[in-house]
Amino acid sequence: MNHKIQEKENKTMNHKMHDMKKMKIDIEEKNKLHKHENHEQINHDEHHHDTPVEDSEIREWRKRLIWSWILTIPIAIIMILERFFEIFIFPSMEISTIALLIISFPVIFIFGWTTIRGGIRGLFTFYFNMDSLIALGTIIAYLTGILTFFIDVLDYSGVAAMIMAFFTTGKYVESLARGRASREIMKLLELGAKKARVLRGKNEIEIDISGIKIGDVMIVKPGEKIPTDGIVVKGESSVDESMVTGESMPVDKIKGNNVIGATINQDGILYVKAIKIGKDTFLAHIIKLIEEAQSEKVPIQRLADKITSIFVPSVLILAVLTFLGWFYFTGYDLSRSVGIAVAVLVIACPCALGLATPTALMVGSGMGAKRGILIRKGEAIQTMKEIKFIVFDKTGTITKGKPEVTDVYAKVKGKEKYLLEISASLEKLSEHPIARAIVEKASLRRYREVKNFKILRGRGIEGKIGAKEIIIGNRTLMSEKKINLKDFEKTINKFESEGKTTMVIVENKKVLGVIGVADAVKEDSVSAVKELNRQGYKTIMITGDNERTAKAIAEEVGIKEIIANVLPEDKAKKVEELQKHGFVAFVGDGINDAPAMKQSNVGIAMGTGTDIAIEAGDIVLAKGSLIGVVQAINLSKATFSKIKQNLFWAFGYNTIAIPVAVAGLLHPIIAEIAMALSSITVVSNANLLRRKKI
Amino acid sequence: MKKVKIEISGMHCASCSNNIERSLKKTPGVKDASVSLLLKKGTAECEDFVSDEEIKKAVKRAGYEVKNISQE
Numbered sequence: 051m052n053h054k055i056q057e058k059e060n061k062t063m064n065h066k067m068h069d070m071k072k073m074k075i076d077i078e079e080k081n082k083l084h085k086h087e088n089h090e091q092i093n094h095d096e097h098h099h100d101t102p103v104e105d106s107e108i109r110e111w112r113k114r115l116i117w118s119w120i121l122t123i124p125i126a127i128i129m130i131l132e133r134f135f136e137i138f139i140f141p142s143m144e145i146s147t148i149a150l151l152i153i154s155f156p157v158i159f160i161f162g163w164t165t166i167r168g169g170i171r172g173l174f175t176f177y178f179n180m181d182s183l184i185a186l187g188t189i190i191a192y193l194t195g196i197l198t199f200f201i202d203v204l205d206y207s208g209v210a211a212m213i214m215a216f217f218t219t220g221k222y223v224e225s226l227a228r229g230r231a232s233r234e235i236m237k238l239l240e241l242g243a244k245k246a247r248v249l250r251g252k253n254e255i256e257i258d259i260s261g262i263k264i265g266d267v268m269i270v271k272p273g274e275k276i277p278t279d280g281i282v283v284k285g286e287s288s289v290d291e292s293m294v295t296g297e298s299m300p301v302d303k304i305k306g307n308n309v310i311g312a313t314i315n316q317d318g319i320l321y322v323k324a325i326k327i328g329k330d331t332f333l334a335h336i337i338k339l340i341e342e343a344q345s346e347k348v349p350i351q352r353l354a355d356k357i358t359s360i361f362v363p364s365v366l367i368l369a370v371l372t373f374l375g376w377f378y379f380t381g382y383d384l385s386r387s388v389g390i391a392v393a394v395l396v397i398a399c400p401c402a403l404g405l406a407t408p409t410a411l412m413v414g415s416g417m418g419a420k421r422g423i424l425i426r427k428g429e430a431i432q433t434m435k436e437i438k439f440i441v442f443d444k445t446g447t448i449t450k451g452k453p454e455v456t457d458v459y460a461k462v463k464g465k466e467k468y469l470l471e472i473s474a475s476l477e478k479l480s481e482h483p484i485a486r487a488i489v490e491k492a493s494l495r496r497y498r499e500v501k502n503f504k505i506l507r508g509r510g511i512e513g514k515i516g517a518k519e520i521i522i523g524n525r526t527l528m529s530e531k532k533i534n535l536k537d538f539e540k541t542i543n544k545f546e547s548e549g550k551t552t553m554v555i556v557e558n559k560k561v562l563g564v565i566g567v568a569d570a571v572k573e574d575s576v577s578a579v580k581e582l583n584r585q586g587y588k589t590i591m592i593t594g595d596n597e598r599t600a601k602a603i604a605e606e607v608g609i610k611e612i613i614a615n616v617l618p619e620d621k622a623k624k625v626e627e628l629q630k631h632g633f634v635a636f637v638g639d640g641i642n643d644a645p646a647m648k649q650s651n652v653g654i655a656m657g658t659g660t661d662i663a664i665e666a667g668d669i670v671l672a673k674g675s676l677i678g679v680v681q682a683i684n685l686s687k688a689t690f691s692k693i694k695q696n697l698f699w700a701f702g703y704n705t706i707a708i709p710v711a712v713a714g715l716l717h718p719i720i721a722e723i724a725m726a727l728s729s730i731t732v733v734s735n736a737n738l739l740r741r742k743k744i
Numbered sequence: 745m746k747k748v749k750i751e752i753s754g755m756h757c758a759s760c761s762n763n764i765e766r767s768l769k770k771t772p773g774v775k776d777a778s779v780s781l782l783l784k785k786g787t788a789e790c791e792d793f794v795s796d797e798e799i800k801k802a803v804k805r806a807g808y809e810v811k812n813i814s815q816e
Contacts (some may be wrong), residue, residue: 404758
């Protein structure tokens with residue numbers, strides 16, 4: 051609806067513009083108006099949340115529904131009066147039949163035309179669908195009306211119209227429920243801003259979102275969407291990022307901060323330089339991920355898919371057999387046998403089977419998306435209930451992932467500055483977070499020249515400054531290089547017991563000093579781990595740190611078991627070992643632990659604000675909080691149990707309803723109502739998932 | 745290998761999406777296909793020589809219309 055209104059308004063705006071041109075209003079005033087109109091447009095776009103595709107489908111079914119019933123109600127009245135009360139409106143039976151045939155015709159062949167056409171086409175091309183069943187059922191029933199003029203048979207043409215009317219009703223209600231099921235996802239898909247105000251030269255101009263180039267400075271006023279991912283170059287404000295990260299509190303933004311496209315600026319004017327556009331933006335990534343997940347199959351669905359693929363032809367054969375069986379082997383007449391066969395055709399419902407999984411998955415992933423939990427692989431929600439171990443990577447997952455230098459201990463007092471200087475010069479060449487912390491701490495203006503620089507993965511670095519050989523690294527590296535740590539044992543032990551990573555700085559085989567680096571635990575890690583422990587999971591922390599550092603952190607957050615001293619490349623191996631004892635979920639940042647995540651049964655990748663490692667995780671958390679892990683687990687379990695419920699219902703319905711129809715116990719109209727209700731039940735049940743607290 | 749995104753109209757039941765998947769997979773050069781009934785979208789993984797027209801034909805053969813087709 052909104053779409054149309056907006057279109058209209060745009061048109062009137064254009065008209066206005068034309069009129070103004072004609073009236074030759076002076077240029078300045080026109081510009082003012084132009085700007086004003088565009089601002090309005092932006093606001094329109096922001097409130098534009100409905101889903102045009104889904105709406106048009108619902109509208110279409112509603113139209114058919116109304117017309118079908120306008121014609122079908124008189125048919126029902128005529129039939130009830132004639133058959134139950136023996137009151138005849140028409141002078142003869144023939145005229146009554148002709149009347150029913152005429153009124154039924156448009157219900158089936160005009161308002162039900164897409165169903166009839168699709169169904170018949172399916173029959174001829176062997177791409178059977180549920181329309182084939184309805185089409186065949188109604189056409190056969192309708193033909194009995196014509197046959198009454200030639201042989202002695204009951205007229206089912208009115209029944210045919212009623213079947214179609216109920217089918218249409220069912221489809222309408224189902225399309226409503228499906229629309230509801232995909233509401234959150236559709237909202238997300240349409241979240242992106244449509245227009246942007248950018249600075250070109252000194253002019254502020256309004257352009258289409260697709261016109262933004264990297265480097266453009268966008269001006270975002272309070273209440274407006276940030277058009278695309280960028281960095282704040284001027285101004286300060288707070289930004290509501292809840293739509294993409296699930297973080298409910300607005301995030302403060304100042305110059306130099308990254309902002310995400312489609313998030314809403316709250317109170318100040320922000321000047322944002324565009325750094326990512328089009329399909330590279332955070333939102334585009336999330337959307338891609340969610341779309342892909344929707345066409346992913348949950349393993350449990352495969353059986354349902356197999357059944358639906360042979361379902362329609364099987365029912366067609368069954369209907370023929372039912373007809374022949376009743377007609378030839380019992381004393382039933384043609385009319386009754388046809389009626390029973392039609393009931394078999396229309397009661398069978400592949401729809402409920404087919405909708406069971408995707409609707410539940412849709413609602414589940416919608417609920418997740420709202421909270422910044424992105425289910426990437428449908429399989430994950432099925433596997434989740436088997437999980438026994440939850441392995442957390444330490445850095446960036448349990449902890450903030452941004453270590454800071456806390457202690458600088460030099461062997462010779464007063465040499466601390468020198469210690470930092472040579473460390474920073476070497477560490478400058480490394481990308482490691484600890485290296486960055488040291489560089490940050492030293493904050494040198496000039497670095498010393500380093501030669502023969504080498505990264506020793508998981509252990510440290512080495513290089514030459516002038517003639518001096520420098521080694522910086524952990525205990526493992528020191529014993530590897532046979533460095534004597536005797537004088538530093540006490541300091542190192544103290545740092546380690548405090549959970550600090552200790553880097554030993556060696557110059558020409560002699561220890562100069564140690565630097566302690568610590569990475570603080572995230573605020574909600576403790577409560578998340580507590581909840582997971584309570585739910586009976588075995589929580590394990592894996593880290594490259596030594597045993598003592600690891601233990602200190604693990605104790606702080608409440609993790610019982612640790613696997614310490616693990617090189618990044620060995621994490622996958624450790625996961626594999628654990629898998630001998632049960633299913634493993636791996637929680638990490640998805641960057642340096644991607645292999646471990648792949649190896650695990652369910653990989654949960656944590657985002658860090660503006661970056662998410664999409665490829666690695668089965669489930670991706672947009673917000674880097676461990677509470678998200680708890681929510682993701684709860685959501686997966688709830689969604690999967692919903693899928694199971696739905697499939698159970700759909701299988702159950704068909705296994706009971708079809709035999710009952712074959713047995714001749716159901717009137718075709720009752721059969722059709724039951725069929726329509728079965729798919730509505732499945733979709734509505736999926737919607738009930740929303741009531742679940744996660 | 746390429747990945748083609750297809751927007752499809754006319755689907756309204758689960759056998760519909762199954763049929764389209766089946767028809768796409770039968771097309772020479774198409775390795776894998778999956779269609780989402782709820783999003784009215786599908787993806788096909790196929791060899792580079794498979795043209796958009798062939799994809800459209802496959803969808804049409806199953807009885808549905810392609811509204812939009814794009815490559816990733």
